[in-house]
Amino acid sequence: MSGFAKPLKIALGLAVIAGLIIVPMNFNRYGLFILSQWAVMSIAAMGLNLTLGYAGQVSLAQGAFVGIGAYAAAIMTTHGWPLPAAIVVAIALSFAVGWVLGYPALRVQHHYLAFVTLAFSTLAFLVFRNESWLTGGIYGISNIPRPHFFGIATSKPLPFYYVCLGSLAIVSVAVWWLIRSPWGRAFMALRENPLRAQSLGIDTRRYTLMAFAIGSALGGVAGALYAPLTQYIDPVPFNLSLSLDLLMMVIVGGAGFFLGPFLGAMIAVLLPEWLRFTEGYYLMIYAVAVMGLLIWSPTGILGILDRYMAERRTKAASALRAVAKSRLETAQ
Amino acid sequence: MSNLFDLLVAGLATGAIYALVAVGFTLLWQTSQTINFAQGEFVMLPAFLMLAAMHAGAPFWLAIILGILLSMLLLGLAFKMLLVDPMMRHGVLPLAIATMALAIGLKEAVKQFFSAEASPFPSIVPTGDISILGHAVSLQSISVLVVAILAVFGLTALLNRTSLGHQMQAAAQNPTVARIIGVPVERMILLTFLINAFLVALASLLITPIYLAKFSSGEVLGQAAFIAAIVGGFNQVRGAIAGGLLIGVLDNLAAAYVSTQYRAAVPMIFLIAVILFRPQGLLGRAEERTV
Numbered sequence: 286m287s288g289f290a291k292p293l294k295i296a297l298g299l300a301v302i303a304g305l306i307i308v309p310m311n312f313n314r315y316g317l318f319i320l321s322q323w324a325v326m327s328i329a330a331m332g333l334n335l336t337l338g339y340a341g342q343v344s345l346a347q348g349a350f351v352g353i354g355a356y357a358a359a360i361m362t363t364h365g366w367p368l369p370a371a372i373v374v375a376i377a378l379s380f381a382v383g384w385v386l387g388y389p390a391l392r393v394q395h396h397y398l399a400f401v402t403l404a405f406s407t408l409a410f411l412v413f414r415n416e417s418w419l420t421g422g423i424y425g426i427s428n429i430p431r432p433h434f435f436g437i438a439t440s441k442p443l444p445f446y447y448v449c450l451g452s453l454a455i456v457s458v459a460v461w462w463l464i465r466s467p468w469g470r471a472f473m474a475l476r477e478n479p480l481r482a483q484s485l486g487i488d489t490r491r492y493t494l495m496a497f498a499i500g501s502a503l504g505g506v507a508g509a510l511y512a513p514l515t516q517y518i519d520p521v522p523f524n525l526s527l528s529l530d531l532l533m534m535v536i537v538g539g540a541g542f543f544l545g546p547f548l549g550a551m552i553a554v555l556l557p558e559w560l561r562f563t564e565g566y567y568l569m570i571y572a573v574a575v576m577g578l579l580i581w582s583p584t585g586i587l588g589i590l591d592r593y594m595a596e597r598r599t600k601a602a603s604a605l606r607a608v609a610k611s612r613l614e615t616a617q
Numbered sequence: 618m619s620n621l622f623d624l625l626v627a628g629l630a631t632g633a634i635y636a637l638v639a640v641g642f643t644l645l646w647q648t649s650q651t652i653n654f655a656q657g658e659f660v661m662l663p664a665f666l667m668l669a670a671m672h673a674g675a676p677f678w679l680a681i682i683l684g685i686l687l688s689m690l691l692l693g694l695a696f697k698m699l700l701v702d703p704m705m706r707h708g709v710l711p712l713a714i715a716t717m718a719l720a721i722g723l724k725e726a727v728k729q730f731f732s733a734e735a736s737p738f739p740s741i742v743p744t745g746d747i748s749i750l751g752h753a754v755s756l757q758s759i760s761v762l763v764v765a766i767l768a769v770f771g772l773t774a775l776l777n778r779t780s781l782g783h784q785m786q787a788a789a790q791n792p793t794v795a796r797i798i799g800v801p802v803e804r805m806i807l808l809t810f811l812i813n814a815f816l817v818a819l820a821s822l823l824i825t826p827i828y829l830a831k832f833s834s835g836e837v838l839g840q841a842a843f844i845a846a847i848v849g850g851f852n853q854v855r856g857a858i859a860g861g862l863l864i865g866v867l868d869n870l871a872a873a874y875v876s877t878q879y880r881a882a883v884p885m886i887f888l889i890a891v892i893l894f895r896p897q898g899l900l901g902r903a904e905e906r907t908v
Contacts, residue, residue: 343710389889393896400847401892404885407840415878525840529654529717536714565729572722576700579715583707 305450310443317442318514323554324449325510328456330534330546332503337532338540339464340496341476346386346402348527349409350379350501354508355518356413359426368432368513375509376502383501387494406528413520425519429512449510456503461543463499472496476541537575539587548586622752624869630758632865633765637820638842639849639857640769641813646851647789648809651701652713655720656817657839662723663688663821664738664830665731677739685818693814697807720835727832735834740826761823768819769858772812776854785809841868844884848891850898859900 309320333347354375361371389401413420420426431440432448439445463469471492474482483489512518530553538549556574560567582589638660645651653659667684675683700719704712742760746753776782787795788805796802820838828834841864849860864884871883891899 389893393892397847397892397896400843401889404844404888407885408882411879411882533714533717536711540710565725568725569722569729572718572725575718576715576722579711579718580700580703583704583711 302454306447309446312443314442317446319554319558321442321446321449321514322511323550324446324453325507325514326531326534326550326554327453327547328510329504329507330531330538330550331456331460332500332507333531334500334535334538334540334542334546335460335463335472335503336496336500337535338542338545339469339476340472340493340500342387342493342496343399343532344402344497344500345399345525345528345532346406346409347500347504347531348523348525348529349406350383350504351508351511351527351531352409352413352520352523353379353382354505355512355523356420356426356508357505358509358512359429359518360419362430362432362513363426363428368509372506372509375505379505379508380498380502383504384494384498386501387497391490391493403525403528406525410520410524413523420520423519425517426512427517429516429518431513431516445514449514452506452510456506460503464543468492468495533575537578537585539585539591542585542587542591545585545587552586620873622750623754624873625866626752626754626758626762628866628869629862630761630765630865631868632845632862633762633769634820634824634861635838635841635845635865636769636858636861637765637816637823638838639845639861640772640854641816642842642846643851643854643857644789644809644813646846648785648806649697649701649705650709650712651705652709652716653813654713654716654839655723655835656842657835657837658720658723659688659692659814659817659835660821660824660838661830661832661835662692662727663818664825665727667822668736668738668830669731681741681822684822685815688818688821689811689814691814692817693811694807696814697810701810720839724832724835731832733832735829735831738825738830741822757827761827764819764823768816772816773854773858781808841865841884844888848884848888848898850900853898853900856898856900860898863899 305320309317312320329347329351332350333344336342336344336347354372357375357378358368358371361374362368386402386405389398393401414423416422417424431438431445433439434448437444439448464472471482471487472495474485474487475489475492475496479489482492508523511522534549534553535546536549537552538545538547552575557567557571560570563570578586582592584591638656641659642653642656645653663684666687667680670680670683671677696719700715701712704715740757742756745756747756747759748754749759774782776786784795784800785805785808787798787800788802789809792802795805824838825834842861845860845864846857847860848864849858850856864887867884867887868880872880875883
């Protein structure tokens with residue numbers, strides 16, 4: 286991405302942000318719901334990108350953490366607690382559970398780790414479904430209130446969209462800061478070469494657990510926003526396929542790229558909606574599109590851009606070399 | 618006591634089907650590092666191919682043959698050439714994600730082109746009970762068990778007793794050396810994909826009369842086979858067989874003795890325990906960690 290000049294990049298970013306604020310103002314209810322969903326899923330995918338893309342730990346349980354956050358928020362807000370308090374609890378709960386789930390990651394790696402998280406995901410779903418004294422069982426929890434901020438009610442779709450967008454902005458800034466901090470570098474060291482990271486004195490145990498816990502906590506944040514967004518939750522949306530969808534978002538967008546989750550969530554949430562006109566075929570087309578994309582570029586959408594930029598840089602560099610060489614020759 | 622016997626028979630019958638699916642799963646992993654998340658959908662599809670053949674007027678036996686051949690063509694050859702081959706060199710994860718997308722695509726295609734409702738499927742054996750040791754056992758359970766065991770034994774014999782099987786094992790264990798000593802590695806990999814397609818078609822034929830043909834029926838089955846493969850040992854055919862039978866029995870016993878609500882939890886907890894204390898699986902070999 287460093288091929289763009291910096292001011293151009295900033296201008297582009299500002300234009301996108303302004304667009305996200307202004308354009309939806311005359312969207313209908315459904316359009317706003319879908320966009321809010323995109324923001325929420327981006328947060329969850331960003332958490333998984335941290336765990337998978339930066340720290341290299343495969344997790345098939347991000348959907349379960351979205352569920353944990355959603356239930357925490359649903360239970361608390363229906364009992365009269367404010368949403369921010371519920372978000373704090375959702376973060377703390379997902380962080381703690383994520384930390385514990387990270388322990389298997391210390392013993393096993395790669396696909397085995399994926400399997401442990403897959404089993405956890407199924408267990409979490411069973412708890413959501415069966416502990417009806419807490420979660421309402423298959424009937425779920427309805428009438429989840431939307432919050433008031435500074436006296437402004439966000440029960441209408443547009444204000445709540447801004448709540449989701451604002452949360453996405455806060456999380457993005459936090460993640461941006463995190464991956465540029467020494468922690469982020471330690472995560473990447475963990476991904477690239479755990480053994481070398483350890484020899485350099487990085488406490489790989491602690492950072493592996495941290496990568497899991499922080500990624501899971503972001504899943505919890507997403508869940509805590511999902512509950513008031515839909516205003517009704519039951520166990521079904523938090524089954525294994527949500528975890529798989531989130532994983533797909535991260536890979537399709539480009540794992541290990543900061544902007545990957547935004548694009549991945551866009552493909553997963555918005556593309557099926559755009560394809561609605563094809564009626565029964567839209568999910569089929571979506572599936573074929575994902576497979577085609579991955580065959581073309583296994584590193585996701587941003588992988589294509591990254592390769593293109595790298596090529597341009599090499600070309601520019603070799604052009605510079607050629608110029609320098611000819612200058613040297615004329616000087617002789 | 619008689620209850621336990623019935624549960625064991627029913628568990629072994631489901632377990633035998635899990636084993637068939639799990640064996641194919643481990644074969645793909647061994648030869649091409651493919652984690653096939655669409656394996657459950659691979660079992661779902663052949664039943665619909667057979668139903669489609671019957672709707673077109675073919676008798677049941679011809680529909681079975683056509684279904685198996687079409688499965689081998691689509692889920693074996695086409696799956697390998699169109700999806701696995703272009704992605705194999707890019708590592709495990711992108712290919713696994715692509716198979717997830719494939720699973721969505723297969724489900725949606727069946728829903729769209731066939732039906733969203735469950736369709737009945739004829740059984741290859743007559744329904745009824747026979748008496749074993751004084752217990753009435755359904756003929757269907759027994760035949761499922763027998764066919765699955767025959768298939769698994771046939772496969773094990775192929776792998777361990779024939780030159781072709783040895784070549785397949787060599788191609789899986791060390792492709793480079795296998796290539797040097799003249800094993801046609803590419804052809805062997807293709808063969809494992811065809812065998813997998815045959816096994817899932819067989820599993821489809823056995824399980825669909827019991828659970829009906831439905832576009833979403835692969836989800837549960839795929840996950841069970843997946844767990845069976847890991848529990849038994851991801852890199853061993855006999856491990857997958859043992860894992861399949863074990864998960865089938867465990868699942869049935871858990872439903873009866875633990876709770877129907879948490880029956881699905883028992884194999885999961887078992888899975889976590891196996892991974893934590895014996896990550897190579899109950900019968901697997903430890904994989905060397907590359908630094």
